[in-house]
Amino acid sequence: MARVTVEDCLEHVDNRFELVMVATKRARQLATGGRDPMVPEESDKPTVIALREIAEGFVSAETLSQEDQRRAEDELAEVMTGASY
Known part of the structure; x- marks a missing residue:
């Protein structure tokens, strides 16, 4: 793939x-x-892969925030089910 630009x-x-x-x-x-x-990884480093994903519209601040929210909810559910009172 061609070089990823900031633009x-x-x-x-x-x-x-x-x-x-x-x-x-x-x-x-x-x-x-x-x-x-x-x-496709194409032997690129994680930073370049991340920029390519952003340039192609696969990743945005919103998608990462949604992932963080789901992960936090899953962790909370694990803690709550494992807690005994």
């Missing part, structure tokens, strides 16, 4: 600061093995 990514996020935050969070997910890439 490609900015079509799917509000500004450069949000781009940095979304790309960082997504790259961390990919690097720690918590999530699978939504685009």
Whole structure:
């Protein structure tokens, strides 16, 4: 695939600061093995994969926030079912 540009990514996020935050969070997910890439890896590093996913519209701040919310709810449910009173 051709090089990913900031302009490609900015079509799917509000500004450069949000781009940095979304790309960082997504790259961390990919690097720690918590999530699978939504685009072909092509021997790219997690940061490049994250930027390609953003440029193609697969990842946004909203999708990451929804994932965080679901994960927090799942963790809370585990704690509540494991707690004995």
